[in-house]
Amino acid sequence: MSRLELVDVAVQLGGRTLVRELSFQIGAGELVGLIGPNGAGKSTLIKAIAQLLPYRGTIRLDGESLDRTPARERARRLAYLSQDDRVQWPISVADLVALGRHPYRGGWWRGAGRASEADRHAIESAMRATDVWSLRARASDTLSGGERARVRLARALAVEAPLLLADEPVAALDPRHQLEVMELLRAQAHQGASVIVVLHDLTLASRFCDRLLLLHQGRTVALGAVETVLSADHLRLAYGIGAVMGKHQGQTYIVPWSCATGDLSSTRSAI
Numbered sequence: 585m586s587r588l589e590l591v592d593v594a595v596q597l598g599g600r601t602l603v604r605e606l607s608f609q610i611g612a613g614e615l616v617g618l619i620g621p622n623g624a625g626k627s628t629l630i631k632a633i634a635q636l637l638p639y640r641g642t643i644r645l646d647g648e649s650l651d652r653t654p655a656r657e658r659a660r661r662l663a664y665l666s667q668d669d670r671v672q673w674p675i676s677v678a679d680l681v682a683l684g685r686h687p688y689r690g691g692w693w694r695g696a697g698r699a700s701e702a703d704r705h706a707i708e709s710a711m712r713a714t715d716v717w718s719l720r721a722r723a724s725d726t727l728s729g730g731e732r733a734r735v736r737l738a739r740a741l742a743v744e745a746p747l748l749l750a751d752e753p754v755a756a757l758d759p760r761h762q763l764e765v766m767e768l769l770r771a772q773a774h775q776g777a778s779v780i781v782v783l784h785d786l787t788l789a790s791r792f793c794d795r796l797l798l799l800h801q802g803r804t805v806a807l808g809a810v811e812t813v814l815s816a817d818h819l820r821l822a823y824g825i826g827a828v829m830g831k832h833q834g835q836t837y838i839v840p841w842s843c844a845t846g847d848l849s850s851t852r853s854a855i
């Protein structure tokens with residue numbers, strides 16, 4: 585049985601259809617990259633899976649419809665890292681990461697200082713893995729964009745959920761931290777989690793993901809093996825670019841190189 589299953593999922597907002605009849609499955613231990621141009625519907629799809637937007641169709645986690653799963657249980661089984669990186673309160677980094685353990689607690693939040701042994705272990709592991717342990721006493725609203733991104737990822741990892749949805753987790757990161765975060769997501773998958781990561785960097789998508797889902801205008805352009813999805817035709821049709829592709833140490837790198845010329849509208853509408 586697949587871990588996550590979407591059947592004919594569609595999202596309509598403000599009178600527009602943002603995701604169109606999309607079906608796919610992800611197994612335990614898989615890292616799937618969700619790619620596509622700005623406005624393709626990637627965040628909308630991720631939010632629908634996270635039950636943050638109304639949708640049509642069915643989304644099942646371990647065989648159970650997510651819209652029927654009680655909220656607290658869902659919050660343990662599904663960790664969501666949003667694209668929105670605003671930090672609303674001047675709470676410490678440690679307390680922000682500790683919020684990831686909230687679904688395991690009864691009653692109201694008491695902060696990282698009063699966490700159980702299991703909570704403390706999850707919080708510290710997540711902070712060390714994302715390289716933010718040294719920031720633990722800092723006020724979270726004083727962090728740089730990249731530091732904040734890693735702290736928010738730590739909060740999502742602290743949930744220790746079997747499904748991790750990460751919307752552009754490397755967008756604000758320097759190259760080394762981008763690689764570290766992708767290795768971390770890979771490691772989460774190796775340990776049995778199912779991970780969906782939204783990416784704009786096609787080389788990272790190619791190198792680290794098991795499969796890719798390429799969206800354009802809310803539709804699936806391609807879903808499958810990295811080499812199949814990242815074809816020159818798909819890049820031209822979905823992104824309107826020409827790219828330089830090559831191999832290094834047996835892995836594919838992709839450098840967006842030129843804006844495709846000519847009328848793409850007819851080919852795009854055919855996708």
Ligand SMILES: Nc1ncnc2c1ncn2[C@@H]1O[C@H](COP(=O)(O)OP(=O)(O)OP(=O)(O)O)[C@@H](O)[C@H]1O
Nearest residue numbers: 597598600602620621622623624625626627628629
């Ligand atoms: N609440 C809403 N009402 C109407 N349209 C919306 C709403 N939210 C998003 N959209 C539109 O839906 C489309 C898809 O948005 P979405 O954020 O899912 O794109 P994306 O693929 O994540 O893009 P990006 O790469 O820019 O983050 C966009 O055209 C966006 O303007």
